[in-house]
Amino acid sequence: MHEFLTGIFFWFAITVCLVGMLVRFVLYFRGLSWQLDRVAYKAHPKAGMKGAFRSIYKWLIPYGTYGWRTQPFMAAAFFGFHIGAVVVPLFLSAHNIFLENKVGFSLFTLNAGVADFLTWLAVVCAFFLILRRIVLPEVRILTTLYDYFILFIALAPFLTGLTARYHVGDYSFWLNLHIFCGELLLIAIPFTKMSHVFLFFASRAQLGMDFGIKRGGMKGTKMAW
Amino acid sequence: MFTKILFATSATKESDHAARVAFNIAGSYDAHLDIFHVPGVPSRGYSQVVVDVKTKERVDVDDDYLEWVKDEIRTYYAKYLENGLRYDITVAIGFPAREILRQAKDTEPDLILLGGSTGDEEEAVYKKSMAGTTLQKIARSAKCPVLVVNRPAASFWGGLSNITFGTDFSKASDKAFEFAMKVAKNLDCELNVFHALDITSGATGEMLSQDEIEQKIREALRMIRGRYESRLKELKHYSMDVWEGIPFIEIVKYARDIHSDLIVMAHHSKKTEKADAILGSNVEQVIVRAGCPVISVNR
Amino acid sequence: MPEGKYCNKTPVNTPEEVNFLLSDTSGNQYYKEMKNLEVDSDLLWATIQKTLKSRLRTWLEICAHCGMCADSCFLYLVNDRDPKQVPAYKIQSTLGEIIKRKGKVDNAFMRHAMEVAWAQCTCCNRCGTYCPHGIDTGIMFGYLRGLLYQQGFVPWEMKIGAGMHRAYRAQMDVTNEDFVETFEWMVEENEEEYIGLTVPVDVENADIMYTVNAREVKHYPEDLAEAAILFHAAGENWTVPSEGWEQTSLAMFAGDWAACKMQVESVYAAMEKLKPKRMIGTECGHAHRATVIEGPYWAGRENGLPPVESIHYVEWLAEALREGKLKIDPSKRIRELVTMQDSCNYVRNQGLKNATREIMSHIVEPGYFVEMSPNKEHNFCCGGGGGFNGIGLFRKQRNKGLEKKRDQILATGAKLVLAPCHNCWDAIRDLEEEFKIGIRWSFLKPIIIKMLVLPDHMKPEE
Ligand code: HEM
Ligand code: HEM
Ligand code: SF4
Ligand code: SF4
Numbered sequence: 001m002h003e004f005l006t007g008i009f010f011w012f013a014i015t016v017c018l019v020g021m022l023v024r025f026v027l028y029f030r031g032l033s034w035q036l037d038r039v040a041y042k043a044h045p046k047a048g049m050k051g052a053f054r055s056i057y058k059w060l061i062p063y064g065t066y067g068w069r070t071q072p073f074m075a076a077a078f079f080g081f082h083i084g085a086v087v088v089p090l091f092l093s094a095h096n097i098f099l100e101n102k103v104g105f106s107l108f109t110l111n112a113g114v115a116d117f118l119t120w121l122a123v124v125c126a127f128f129l130i131l132r133r134i135v136l137p138e139v140r141i142l143t144t145l146y147d148y149f150i151l152f153i154a155l156a157p158f159l160t161g162l163t164a165r166y167h168v169g170d171y172s173f174w175l176n177l178h179i180f181c182g183e184l185l186l187i188a189i190p191f192t193k194m195s196h197v198f199l200f201f202a203s204r205a206q207l208g209m210d211f212g213i214k215r216g217g218m219k220g221t222k223m224a225w
Numbered sequence: 226m227f228t229k230i231l232f233a234t235s236a237t238k239e240s241d242h243a244a245r246v247a248f249n250i251a252g253s254y255d256a257h258l259d260i261f262h263v264p265g266v267p268s269r270g271y272s273q274v275v276v277d278v279k280t281k282e283r284v285d286v287d288d289d290y291l292e293w294v295k296d297e298i299r300t301y302y303a304k305y306l307e308n309g310l311r312y313d314i315t316v317a318i319g320f321p322a323r324e325i326l327r328q329a330k331d332t333e334p335d336l337i338l339l340g341g342s343t344g345d346e347e348e349a350v351y352k353k354s355m356a357g358t359t360l361q362k363i364a365r366s367a368k369c370p371v372l373v374v375n376r377p378a379a380s381f382w383g384g385l386s387n388i389t390f391g392t393d394f395s396k397a398s399d400k401a402f403e404f405a406m407k408v409a410k411n412l413d414c415e416l417n418v419f420h421a422l423d424i425t426s427g428a429t430g431e432m433l434s435q436d437e438i439e440q441k442i443r444e445a446l447r448m449i450r451g452r453y454e455s456r457l458k459e460l461k462h463y464s465m466d467v468w469e470g471i472p473f474i475e476i477v478k479y480a481r482d483i484h485s486d487l488i489v490m491a492h493h494s495k496k497t498e499k500a501d502a503i504l505g506s507n508v509e510q511v512i513v514r515a516g517c518p519v520i521s522v523n524r
Numbered sequence: 525m526p527e528g529k530y531c532n533k534t535p536v537n538t539p540e541e542v543n544f545l546l547s548d549t550s551g552n553q554y555y556k557e558m559k560n561l562e563v564d565s566d567l568l569w570a571t572i573q574k575t576l577k578s579r580l581r582t583w584l585e586i587c588a589h590c591g592m593c594a595d596s597c598f599l600y601l602v603n604d605r606d607p608k609q610v611p612a613y614k615i616q617s618t619l620g621e622i623i624k625r626k627g628k629v630d631n632a633f634m635r636h637a638m639e640v641a642w643a644q645c646t647c648c649n650r651c652g653t654y655c656p657h658g659i660d661t662g663i664m665f666g667y668l669r670g671l672l673y674q675q676g677f678v679p680w681e682m683k684i685g686a687g688m689h690r691a692y693r694a695q696m697d698v699t700n701e702d703f704v705e706t707f708e709w710m711v712e713e714n715e716e717e718y719i720g721l722t723v724p725v726d727v728e729n730a731d732i733m734y735t736v737n738a739r740e741v742k743h744y745p746e747d748l749a750e751a752a753i754l755f756h757a758a759g760e761n762w763t764v765p766s767e768g769w770e771q772t773s774l775a776m777f778a779g780d781w782a783a784c785k786m787q788v789e790s791v792y793a794a795m796e797k798l799k800p801k802r803m804i805g806t807e808c809g810h811a812h813r814a815t816v817i818e819g820p821y822w823a824g825r826e827n828g829l830p831p832v833e834s835i836h837y838v839e840w841l842a843e844a845l846r847e848g849k850l851k852i853d854p855s856k857r858i859r860e861l862v863t864m865q866d867s868c869n870y871v872r873n874q875g876l877k878n879a880t881r882e883i884m885s886h887i888v889e890p891g892y893f894v895e896m897s898p899n900k901e902h903n904f905c906c907g908g909g910g911g912f913n914g915i916g917l918f919r920k921q922r923n924k925g926l927e928k929k930r931d932q933i934l935a936t937g938a939k940l941v942l943a944p945c946h947n948c949w950d951a952i953r954d955l956e957e958e959f960k961i962g963i964r965w966s967f968l969k970p971i972i973i974k975m976l977v978l979p980d981h982m983k984p985e986e
Contacts (some may be wrong), residue, residue, distance in 0.1 A: 037579050139591035144589065193586055203659070207652065215872070216876070267743050285550045
C-alpha cells in the first residue's frame with residue numbers, strides 16, 4: 001500500500017496536478033476575449049500588466065485592501081488558514097526529505113515548531129471558516145454541500161498529517177491515509193473549485209487588467225482596492 | 226391689435242380669471258386663440274411617465290391620455306367656445322415654462338396670456354427642474370408681451386380706461402412704452418407714466434437725505450418728460466409721476482391709487498434675476514401683488 | 525401563445541413600432557403576454573456557449589461562496605441584509621442556474637431572472653472591488669441582461685429605450701432636426717444676455733465636439749444653452765454634430781448589444797466626419813461609459829479607444845478652471861455645506877474621482893465641501909442606476925434602493941447635492957420627493973454659470 005501511494009500514485013497525482021494546472025491556466029488566458037470581456041488586453045500590455053500585478057499583490061497582503069479591512073474576522077481566518085495551506089505542504093521538512101529521496105532535490109525547510117504552529121493555525125482558522133458558513137446568514141445562503149466537500153478534502157491532509165505527526169493510534173495507517181488524502185487533494189486541484197489555487201491569480205489578473213486598461217488605469221487612476 | 230393669442234392655462238379655477246380675459250380679448254379682436262395646457266411633468270428618468278399637475282399622480286402618457294386631457298379642456302371652457310371663436314387646443318408634456326416657450330416659438334403669437342401659475346401649489350410639481358418660477362422664465366424669454374392675470378380683472382379688455390406704465394428708463398422700458406402707447410390709443414384710455422425711485426439701501430448704498438430724495442425725484446420727472454412726453458401728447462389723457470420707496474410696492478400702490486386696470490412694465494433679463502432669485506425681479510413682484518392684470522414686455 | 529403582440533423576442537426598430545409598444549399603457553398587456561412567452565432554450569444555450577468565455581466561466585466556478593461581497597451591495601444593505609440580496613447569491617441563482625441547466629429553464633424562471641437582473645442589481649460594480657477573487661457581479665448581470673433581452677424577458681421601458689436608439693439613434697424620440705433646432709433656439713434665447721453666443725453645427729476640425737443626452741433636448745434645453753455659454757466663455761473652438769450627437773445608451777442597460785453598436789457607431793461616424801481634436805460629453809455618467817468606455821468594444825475597435833480622445837464634462841471643467849479659461853468670482857463661491865455624488869459609471873469604470881474634486885476646490889468656499897462616506901471609487905450607487913430609475917414595474921424596489929443615498933446625504937449635513945450625472949440627478953430628485961429631507965440638487969453647469977466672471981466681450985451693454 002505504502003509502496004503504491006508513494007510510487008505510481010504519487011507520480012500520477014503530481015503529474016495530474018501540474019499538467020492540469022498548466023493546461024487550465026493556458027486555457028484561461030486563451031479564453032479571454034478582448035471584445036466579449038470588453039478589455040483591450042493586447043493593445044495595452046504594459047497598462048494591463050501593471051494593473052494585474054497590483055491587483056494580485058494588494059490582495060495577497062492582509063489588510064491590503066478595503067475588502068480585507070472591512071471584514072477583519074474573515075481576513076484573519078483566511079490568512080491564518082492559507083498561510084498554513086500554502087507553506088506547510090511546500091516547506092515541511094518531512095515533505096522535503098521525502099522529495100529528496102524521491103527526486104533528489106528539496107526546498108527550504110521549516111523548523112518543526114513553526115510547521116506545527118502553522119498547521120494548528122490552519123486547522124483552527126478552517127474551523128472558523130466553517131463556523132462562519134453556519135452562523136452568518138449571508139454566507140449560509142451561498143453555501144452548498146460542494147463547499148463542505150472542498151473544505152473536507154482541503155482539511156483532510158492536515159488532520160491526518162497531524163495525527164501521524166503525534167503518533168496517535170496506528171502511525172503507518174495514518175501516514176498512508178495522510179498521503180492518500182494529500183494526493184487526492186493534488187488531483188482535485190485542476191478539476192474542482194480547488195483550482196482557485198492558481199485560477200485566483202488568473203482571475204485577479206484579469207480584473208486587474210480591466211482596471212489597468214479600461215477602468216481608469218490608463219488615465220492614471222489606480223484602483224484603490 | 227392682436228391676431229394670435231397664446232393662452233397658457235392650468236384649466237382649473239386658478240386660471241378662471243385669466244380665461245375670462247383671454248376669451249374676452251380674442252373675441253374683441255377676432256383673434257385666434259391657442260389654448261395651451263401642460264398636463265404633466267416628466268418623471269422617472271427617461272421613461273414616459275409624468276406627474277399629472279392636477280392630481281399629482283403618476284400617469285403614463287399615450288395618445289389616449291392626451292386626447293382625454295383635450296376633451297377635459299374643451300368641456301371646461303365649453304361656454305366660451307360656443308360663439309364661433311377661432312381656437313386650437315394644444316397639450317404638451319414637459320416643464321410648463323419650457324413648453325409654453327416652445328409653443329410660442331412655433332406659433333409666434335403676439336400675446337401670451339398666463340394665469341394661475343404663480344400660486345404655490347403648482348410650483349411643487351413645476352419647480353422640479355427649473356431654477357425660478359414658470360413666470361420668471363416666460364417673462365424673461367418670451368418675444369411678445371406677456372399678460373398675467375392673477376386676480377379677477379375689474380374690467381373687460383374693451384372697457385379698460387386707465388393704464389399704468391412703470392419705467393426704469395431702460396431700453397426694454399422703451400419697448401414697453403411703445404406697447405403701452407399702442408394699447409392706450411387702441412382703447413382710447415388714459416396712460417400714466419410712473420417711475421419709482423429706489424431708496425432701499427441696497428440700491429443707493431446709504432440712506433438718502435430728504436433733500437437728495439427730492440432732488441432725484443425732480444431729475445426723474447425731467448427724464449420722463451424728455452423721454453416720453455412728446456409721444457404722450459398723441460393721447461387725450463396722460464400723467465407723469467415719480468414716487469420713492471421700494472419700487473414694486475410703489476408701483477402697486479400707485480396703480481391702486483389711481484384705479485388703473487392694467488399695468489405695463491418691462492422685464493429685465495438683467496442680473497436682477499440672479500441677485501434676488503428668490504424675490505424675482507420687480508415685474509414679478511408686481512405681478513404677484515397687483516390687483517389688476519400686468520403685462521410684461523421684453524423686446 | 526409563445527410570441528406576444530407587444531412582448532416578444534423581436535427588437536423594436538422603427539418609430540411606428542416604438543409607438544405601438546408605447547400605446548400599451550404601463551406595459552400592462554406586455555407583462556401579461558410575457559407570462560406566456562416561450563423560452564428558446566436551444567438559442568439560449570447556443571448563445572451561452574458562444575459568449576460565455578473563460579472570464580465569466582471561471583468567476584462562476586471559483587466563487588468561494590464566502591459572502592465577502594454581501595456588505596458591498598447597497599441593495600443588500602437597504603433590504604435589511606436579506607441574504608437573497610447577496611451579490612453572489614443573486615447571480616448564482618440566476619445566471620449560474622441557467623448554465624447549470626444548460627438553458628433548459630422555464631418561463632417563470634426567466635421572469636424571476638428578469639426581476640433579479642433589473643430590480644436587484646444596478647450594475648454599479650461595487651461588489652467587484654470587494655471580492656477576493658475579483659469577481660465582478662455587476663459585469664455578470666450585464667451579461668445576463670443580454671441573454672434575457674434576447675429572449676424577450678426585459679422590462680417594458682427598457683425595450684422601448686433600446687427601440688428608441690434603434691429608431692432614432694437617441695434615447696427619446698428626438699430627431700436630428702429637433703436637436704439642431706432646439707440648440708439654436710436656446711442660443712437665441714440667451715444671445716442678448718451673452719453676447720456672441722452661437723452654436724456651431726458640423727464644423728470640421730474643431731477642438732471640441734460636444735455630445736449630449738437626448739433628455740436635455742426634450743425636457744431640459746437650458747442645459748444646452750449652459751453648455752454653449754461655458755464653451756463660449758472659455759473661448760473654446762467647439763462644435764456639435766447634426767448627426768451622432770446622442771451620447772447615451774439605454775440599450776446598454778437593456779442588454780441590446782446590437783443597438784449599442786448602432787448607437788455608438790453614429791457618434792464615431794460624427795467624429796470621423798468632423799475630425800475634432802477631442803469629444804466632450806455632457807454631465808452624464810452612463811453616456812460616458814457607453815460612448816467612451818464600452819463603446820469602442822461594441823464598435824470593434826481593437827485598441828479599446830474611441831476614434832478621437834474623449835473626455836467627460838467634468839474633466840473639461842476641471843481643466844478649464846485650472847487653466848483659467850473659466851474664471852470664478854470668489855465672492856460667489858458656494859458658502860453652505862455641499863456634497864457631491866460620484867457616478868459609478870465613471871468613478872468605478874474610469875477612475876474619474878479627482879476632476880470633480882478639483883472643480884469643488886474652485887467653486888466651493890474652503891471648508892464647505894463635505895464628502896459622502898464612503899466616497900470616490902467606493903461610493904454607493906445613487907439608487908437608480910442601470911435603468912432602475914425608469915422601470916415602473918420595479919418602482920417600489922427602486923424607492924427602497926434610494927435609502928442608502930438618503931442616509932449618506934443626511935450624514936453629510938449638506939442641503940445641496942451636486943450630481944454631475946443625469947441618472948444620479950434623477951435619483952436624488954426622486955429621493956427628495958420620496959423622503960422630503962429638504963435638499964436641493966444640481967448639475968454643475970448652472971452652478972458655475974452663476975459664479976462665472978464673464979469675459980468682457982460677452983457682457984451685454986448697459
Ligand atoms: C503528496 C504526497 C504527500 C506526502 C508523501 C506527504 C508526506 C508527509 C509526511 C511523511 C509527513 C510527516 C508525518 C510525520 O511527522 O511523521 C507529513 C506531514 C504533514 N503533511 Fe504531508 N504529505 C503529502 C501531501 C500533503 C499535502 C497536499 C498537504 C497539505 C495540503 C500535507 C500536509 C501535511 C501536514 C499539515 C503535515 C503535518 C505537519 C506537522 O505538523 O508537522 N501533506 N506529510
Ligand atoms: C496561493 C494559493 C492560494 C490562493 C491565492 C488562495 C486564495 C483563496 C481565496 C481568495 C479564497 C476565497 C476567500 C475565502 O473563502 O477565504 C480561497 C478559499 C479557499 N481556499 Fe484558497 N488559496 C490558495 C491556496 C489554497 C490551498 C493550497 C488550499 C488547500 C489546501 C486552499 C483551500 C481553500 C479553501 C478550502 C477555501 C474555501 C474557504 C471557505 O470555505 O471559506 N487554498 N482561497
Ligand atoms: S466575495 Fe467573491 S468569492 Fe466571495 S461570495 Fe462574493 S463573489 Fe463569491
Ligand atoms: S453591481 Fe452593485 S447592485 Fe449589483 S450586485 Fe454588485 S453591488 Fe449590488
